[in-house]
Amino acid sequence: MSSPAEETTHTVFLEDIDSNYKARRPEDDEQNASQSSQSVPGSSQEQKKPSNKRQRTIEDMFFGGKKATGSSKKAKVLAEGGTNSASGSQKIVAPALKMSGVQKLNAIPFSLSEFVSSLNEEEKRLLHLECEAMGKSWLKLLKDEIQSSYFLSLKRFLWEEGVRGPNDTPKSCKIYPPAKDIYAWSKTPVGKIKVVIIGQDPYHGSRQAHGLCFSVPPGVPIPPSLRNASTIYQELKLEYPDFEIPKHGNLDAWASNGVLLLNTCLTVRAGDAGSHSGKGWEQFTEKVVEVVDRYGGANISGWKQDSEANGIGRGVVFLAWGNWAAKRVQKLDHKKHLILKSAHPSPLSANRGFIGNGHFKEANKWLEEKYGADGRVDWCNLRLAA
Numbered sequence: 001m002s003s004p005a006e007e008t009t010h011t012v013f014l015e016d017i018d019s020n021y022k023a024r025r026p027e028d029d030e031q032n033a034s035q036s037s038q039s040v041p042g043s044s045q046e047q048k049k050p051s052n053k054r055q056r057t058i059e060d061m062f063f064g065g066k067k068a069t070g071s072s073k074k075a076k077v078l079a080e081g082g083t084n085s086a087s088g089s090q091k092i093v094a095p096a097l098k099m100s101g102v103q104k105l106n107a108i109p110f111s112l113s114e115f116v117s118s119l120n121e122e123e124k125r126l127l128h129l130e131c132e133a134m135g136k137s138w139l140k141l142l143k144d145e146i147q148s149s150y151f152l153s154l155k156r157f158l159w160e161e162g163v164r165g166p167n168d169t170p171k172s173c174k175i176y177p178p179a180k181d182i183y184a185w186s187k188t189p190v191g192k193i194k195v196v197i198i199g200q201d202p203y204h205g206s207r208q209a210h211g212l213c214f215s216v217p218p219g220v221p222i223p224p225s226l227r228n229a230s231t232i233y234q235e236l237k238l239e240y241p242d243f244e245i246p247k248h249g250n251l252d253a254w255a256s257n258g259v260l261l262l263n264t265c266l267t268v269r270a271g272d273a274g275s276h277s278g279k280g281w282e283q284f285t286e287k288v289v290e291v292v293d294r295y296g297g298a299n300i301s302g303w304k305q306d307s308e309a310n311g312i313g314r315g316v317v318f319l320a321w322g323n324w325a326a327k328r329v330q331k332l333d334h335k336k337h338l339i340l341k342s343a344h345p346s347p348l349s350a351n352r353g354f355i356g357n358g359h360f361k362e363a364n365k366w367l368e369e370k371y372g373a374d375g376r377v378d379w380c381n382l383r384l385a386a
Contacts, residue, residue, distance in 0.1 A: 104311030105191050105298045110140035123147065126155040128165040129179055135186035138288075141295070145287050154280030158267065161276075174270035176202050177209035184211025185262050187255065191299030194258035194367055194377055195317040196292055198325040201277070204268045212261035214345070215251035218384050222249035225346050232345050235354065236379055239361045243380040253382050258300070262288060264328060286328070292316060293332060300371045315370060317363040321345055321354060338366040 116124060116131060130139065130146050145151060162173035166180035177184070199213025203223060210217045214225060214232060226232055226249045233245045255261055264285045269275035296316040315336045320326045322344030329339050340362060343353035360379045367375035 102294060102312055105137075105295045106311040108140055110136065110143070112136065112139070115139075115143055119147075123152070126152060126159065129163070129182065133166045133180055134183040135189065137189045137191065138183075138186040138291070141190065141291050142287065145284065150280045150283055154284070157279050158276075161267075161269070163267065175267050175276075176204060176270060177211050177267070181209070181211035182266050185213075185255070185260060188258065188260050189299075190291060190295045191297070191311075192258050193260050193292055193296040193316055194300065194371075194375060195319060195363055196260045196262060196289070196296070197319045197321070198289075198328050199261070199263040200322070200324045201265050201273055202263055202268045204271055204273050204275075206270070209268070211266075212251055212255055213263045215261060216249040218248055218250050220249065222247075225344075231347075231350065234350075235345070235357065236360060238356065239358060240380050246382050248382075248384065250384060251382065252385060254377065254379070256385075257377050257381070259377060260292065260296075264324070289328060289332075293337070297371070301374050317366060319359055319363065322349070338363065 112131060119127060127146055134142070158175070161175050162170055163175050163179050163182075164170070169179040173179075197213060202209035202211075202213075203216065205223075207220050208216050208223060214223075216223060216226075224231075233243075236243045237245060251259075251261060262285060265274075265277050265281040266285065267276045267281065293313065295313040297314050298311050300314075313336075315338070317338045317340065318329045318332065320329045320339065320341045325344075326341045329341075332339060340357070340359045342357040342359065343349045345354045360377075364376045364379070367377065
């Protein structure tokens with residue numbers, strides 16, 4: 001039996017309104033993602049005092065549990081549909097939980113402990129990494145996907161390659177990025193996404209990959225796609241002359257500002273580019289893009305046009321650099337999203353259409369028109385976190 005503290009940690013009801021990117025700290029991400037719940041009046045159970053547990057279940061919310069403590073965020077009814085009162089005659093329906101047939105992001109409840117309990121022993125072993133390292137605003141939307149046969153096959157392959165959980169992968173494992181960083185991209189909450197940049201493979205050099213496309217950890221030499229004259233930084237300098245090119249290649253600051261930095265293949269064998277392609281990651285990240293299509297931008301604070309639309313994706317910017325990325329966005333609705341394509345920023349192709357594409361300013365113009373000033377990305381802020 002779990003202690004109250006354990007149950008508080010492992011039960012989350014997400015509103016996905018996190019304002020800060022939590023780099024590689026799953027426990028902080030889960031705590032910040034967890035939300036309070038609210039009882040619905042009319043149940044004969046309302047007068048009964050529950051235990052001290054802060055865990056809220058669907059039954060608690062609809063049969064009169066106390067409001068959860070320890071959260072400063074406004075309480076919400078998070079469950080879809082309704083339930084009968086004690087007499088069995090009155091149906092109570094949580095309002096405005098769907099729009100155009102899509103369930104609102106804020107209304108989707110998720111219990112990590114219940115999810116883990118539903119897994120068989122092999123699934124618990126294979127999906128331990130996802131349960132520990134994936135941002136919970138993503139896990140609640142991808143939980144069915146990671147139980148699918150293709151994904152479990154992918155995880156069996158990775159297990160044979162040496163990838164285990166976030167803290168028990170052998171140091172001798174030569175798969176990049178480190179297991180704990182494979183889902184670093186997911187620390188950008190779904191509802192706060194403004195821009196998606198799509199990469200292909202993680203960097204396959206030592207210490208380079210850390211779960212964000214085109215980015216390297218602080219202290220690691222800047223890769224060619226960021227370093228040379230035909231680089232992302234050079235394009236930024238052309239669009240924003242006051243931009244000071246940093247001496248590092250770390251893009252964590254973008255991730256904290258609503259930029260999803262997603263590779264289509266999330267792992268690679270050391271020194272062997274493309275070695276994990278065709279194993280299932282491409283299908284999984286296609287699903288990630290579908291989630292962004294449905295919920296990206298759902299909770300950007302600058303949205304004021306229709307409060308009823310909060311919780312449903314209203315469109316984001318996709319930056320598709322190179323043919324590989326362009327194929328990944330071809331099915332998206334061009335009326336809903338701004339989709340910008342150009343050559344890849346690698347030194348071999350950047351001068352054939354990447355430099356001078358104007359994507360950063362064009363993205364901000366579209367975001368400001370749609371979401372107001374809060375929708376813009378501060379592209380020039382690449383300061384390292386303290």
